[in-house]
Amino acid sequence: VYQMLPRDRSLPPLVFHWIPWFGSAAAYGQDPVEFFKSCREKYGNVFCFVLLGRKVVVTLGPKGNDFVFGGKHTVIAAEEVYSPLTTPVFGKDVVYDCPNEVLMEQKKFVKVSLTTDKFRDYVGMVEDEVTQFMNSDLAFRIFQLNDINEWGAFGSYKTLAEMTILTAARTLQGREIRENMDKGFADLYHDLDHGLTPLHWMFENLPLPSYRKRDVAQEKMSQFYQNILRNRRAGDGDYEDDVMASLMRQTYRDGRPVPDHEIAHMMIALLMAGQHTSSSSTAWVLLHLADRPDIAEQVYQEQVEHFGIPGGGFREMAYEDMRKLPILDAVIRETLRVHAPIHSIMRYVRSDVPIPASLGAPSEDSVYVVPKGYTVLASPSLSQMDPLMWKDANTWDPTRWLDAAGMAAQAKREYDDDTKVDFGFGLVSKGTESPYLPFGAGRHRCIGEQFAMVQISSIVATMLRKIELRLEGPFPKSDYSSMMVVPKEPSLIAYRRRNFD
Numbered sequence: 001v002y003q004m005l006p007r008d009r010s011l012p013p014l015v016f017h018w019i020p021w022f023g024s025a026a027a028y029g030q031d032p033v034e035f036f037k038s039c040r041e042k043y044g045n046v047f048c049f050v051l052l053g054r055k056v057v058v059t060l061g062p063k064g065n066d067f068v069f070g071g072k073h074t075v076i077a078a079e080e081v082y083s084p085l086t087t088p089v090f091g092k093d094v095v096y097d098c099p100n101e102v103l104m105e106q107k108k109f110v111k112v113s114l115t116t117d118k119f120r121d122y123v124g125m126v127e128d129e130v131t132q133f134m135n136s137d138l139a140f141r142i143f144q145l146n147d148i149n150e151w152g153a154f155g156s157y158k159t160l161a162e163m164t165i166l167t168a169a170r171t172l173q174g175r176e177i178r179e180n181m182d183k184g185f186a187d188l189y190h191d192l193d194h195g196l197t198p199l200h201w202m203f204e205n206l207p208l209p210s211y212r213k214r215d216v217a218q219e220k221m222s223q224f225y226q227n228i229l230r231n232r233r234a235g236d237g238d239y240e241d242d243v244m245a246s247l248m249r250q251t252y253r254d255g256r257p258v259p260d261h262e263i264a265h266m267m268i269a270l271l272m273a274g275q276h277t278s279s280s281s282t283a284w285v286l287l288h289l290a291d292r293p294d295i296a297e298q299v300y301q302e303q304v305e306h307f308g309i310p311g312g313g314f315r316e317m318a319y320e321d322m323r324k325l326p327i328l329d330a331v332i333r334e335t336l337r338v339h340a341p342i343h344s345i346m347r348y349v350r351s352d353v354p355i356p357a358s359l360g361a362p363s364e365d366s367v368y369v370v371p372k373g374y375t376v377l378a379s380p381s382l383s384q385m386d387p388l389m390w391k392d393a394n395t396w397d398p399t400r401w402l403d404a405a406g407m408a409a410q411a412k413r414e415y416d417d418d419t420k421v422d423f424g425f426g427l428v429s430k431g432t433e434s435p436y437l438p439f440g441a442g443r444h445r446c447i448g449e450q451f452a453m454v455q456i457s458s459i460v461a462t463m464l465r466k467i468e469l470r471l472e473g474p475f476p477k478s479d480y481s482s483m484m485v486v487p488k489e490p491s492l493i494a495y496r497r498r499n500f501d
């Protein structure tokens with residue numbers, strides 16, 4: 001009944017729901033993208049829904065993206081929303097468990113270790129890890145198939161989850177972590193990862209085994225990294241110049257060195273931030289290529305053209321070459337358009353904030369106001385698939401990124417009025433009003449984009465060099481039950497090895 005009572009006109013329209021407190025949790029949880037679309041039809045680009053006691057104001061479209069990504073961080077803050085989920089997993093004093101200014105410095109520390117020089121090394125490392133993985137009998141016993149005409153199958157998401165963590169361990173995480181991957185580190189990772197679910201986000205602490213396992217794993221993993229740090233410091237300095245080494249050299253603006261527990265927790269945060277985002281994206285790329293063997297063939301031919309050795313086989317990939325592979329690049333960009341891993345970008349509203357009239361307003365001379373204590377939410381997934389902005393918006397079509405006119409229009413939309421802003425970790429493109437934002441924008445923008453592109457393209461190229469793909473069964477639907485958009489299991493891909501291996 002309370003929904004029918006006269007409401008404050010400055011509040012955005014409330015999505016109808018039957019059960020107070022629970023609100024629209026079922027519809028949002030099941031398929032947030034469909035839920036937003038159907039609400040947009042009824043209420044427009046600005047509406048409010050109830051999610052387990054929280055009041056969430058959704059602002060859709062490029063202007064809605066701008067409102068959330070470009071909002072003043074002192075008013076529209078990420079910490080309050082994300083911290084209950086991330087702090088028990090990452091650990092204390094990093095990311096959302098510290099003032100935003102400190103996070104900006106932490107991002108800058110990591111950013112300085114993600115250089116072109118490093119990426120040069122990473123390409124070969126990723127290729128090496130993927131090849132080893134494909135040769136092992138861990139997953140899809142590829143080279144055990146004697147008959148090259150024989151088709152096998154692998155679960156794309158599971159397989160890519162393995163490859164992603166192995167390649168991230170070998171590159172970003174450093175030698176000690178990679179060496180311990182098979183010796184218990186992977187189990188700790190899994191226990192920690194099981195603490196990153198919507199349940200753990202809604203209820204920070206419950207007397208359930210997954211919570212206890214999460215906390216034990218966090219403590220052990222934190223100690224694990226801190227031991228590595230102690231050993232490195234006690235040793236003769238003979239360790240690689242990796243992300244951890246770079247963090248060991250950094251100091252905060254006030255002169256304070258980065259304490260070991262913070263380095264440990266930043267390393268955990270990087271591991272978790274890059275895992276499901278990259279692995280689901282790579283799985284989606286392979287699923288689409290399996291579904292479109294004609295495009296997979298073009299990606300393969302691009303490899304032959306750039307890296308093929310006369311008489312058969314390939315030379316090693318180099319970072320500079322990877323940047324000149326327009327087809328592979330378009331395939332990844334397009335996959336991130338259709339399957340952005342993060343569907344909801346949220347912020348907590350610390351004091352009443354007006355919504356620009358251009359997004360929607362109750363009348364000509366008034367505006368909506370989001371009250372203090374509400375959550376605001378943007379969903380670039382929607383603007384990335386909006387038929388008003390994209391031709392054949394629902395079709396996965398990498399050629400849209402190849403066509404020069406399309407690229408120019410896209411670039412214009414993305415960078416028009418673009419101001420380069422220093423958020424504390426180097427100049428980044430503000431670009432908060434773009435319809436295409438798989439890596440976010442503004443001060444919380446992803447710092448892993450370039451690494452992710454190196455990782456995804458190296459994994460896909462290495463796999464395609466060795467195997468042909470076909471889709472096994474219908475194209476998998478999106479699974480929204482975890483925090484990310486991942487392909488619904490079993491997400492099988494049929495494969496056959498290429499004949500010159």
Ligand code: HEM
Pocket residue numbers: 078103107172270271273274275277278281340341342345346437438439440441443444445446447448449451452
């Ligand atoms: C932030 C997407 C890979 C580290 C973000 C945000 C998005 C995103 C949308 C913004 C979140 C927000 O505004 O609330 C992705 C996608 C990836 C990817 C699609 C891969 C395909 C990675 C990797 C790393 C990473 C590999 C680490 C190496 C981070 C960090 C932030 C971030 C540290 C900043 C969080 C903040 O400032 O609040 N990412 N990410 N990401 N990502 Fe990524």
